[in-house]
Amino acid sequence: MALPTNATSTWNQGLDLPSRIFGEGGGTDYELYEEDGEFVLSVDMPGFEREAIDLAWNDGVLNVAAEHVDDERGRKRTYHRRFRFPRDVDEDGIAATYRNGVLKVRLPIAEESTPHGKTIPIEE
Incomplete structure (x- = not known):
């Protein structure tokens, strides 16, 4: 019995898993970043x-x-x-707009908020 010689002959042939699970574009329909003391979420x-x-x-x-x-x-x-979100957000300050198919949400970081979680070292 011969083993498959190319990747397209494997069990997941034609499934296109990333786009089926996450939609077109493989899950990159949003951008999230921190700027000027707030989180900014932009969703297409x-x-x-x-x-x-x-x-x-x-x-x-x-x-x-x-x-x-x-x-x-x-x-x-x-x-x-x-x-x-990795830090506390001021709930009362959350604001959102929707223009030209893009939802933009601004979430102000609460004063004296510290990051949640812990740092995980990466070994060589």
Whole structure:
């Protein structure tokens, strides 16, 4: 019995796992960074109406969910991601905008907040 000689003949042939699990682009539909004392989250969500996007903060986790029904094509499109932050956020200062298919959320870092977790050393 001969072993497969190329990667496309393996068990996962044609599955295209990253794009099927994470959507087109392999899960790079958002950008998250820290700037001027706040976290800034920018999420590409073209095709969704602002009113169809649900944004919720709960115990250090930002939940982004949206649903779009295309009656013409008989399709339903959903989006759902959860973002956990490494520092405390001032809940009252969270602000969001949605323009040109991009959701932008600004989350101010709470005063005197220290990073959560611990540093893990990487061995040679």
